[in-house]
Amino acid sequence: MGKPIVEAEGEIEKCAWTAGWIADNAARLLADEPAESTATLSYVRFQPLGVILAVMPWNFRSGRRFRAGLPRLPRGT
Numbered sequence: 001m002g003k004p005i006v007e008a009e010g011e012i013e014k015c016a017w018t019a020g021w022i023a024d025n026a027a028r029l030l031a032d033e034p035a036e037s038t039a040t041l042s043y044v045r046f047q048p049l050g051v052i053l054a055v056m057p058w059n060f061r062s063g064r065r066f067r068a069g070l071p072r073l074p075r076g077t
Contacts, residue, residue, distance in 0.1 A: 011061060011062050011063050012062060014063055015062050015063055018067065022073070022074065023074075029046075030074060030075065032044065032045050046075065047075075048075045048076045054068040054069065
């Protein structure tokens with residue numbers, strides 16, 4: 001079992017790019033969104049609800065672990 005170093009380097013670069021994109025866009029993605037209603041002011045707010053558990057095999061690609069975990073960091077979970 002194993003992975004060629006070139007593939008591993010490419011996967012780590014993709015993980016770093018994903019982390020940078022999430023960091024750059026977290027405020028926009030988590031901003032309150034106005035909602036149509038009969039109330040004076042209505043909006044959707046994204047708030048953490050608790051811990052998220054992701055069970056994955058030890059040999060999963062790094063990219064899958066990053067895609068599961070990184071989006072939760074700006075939310076505080």
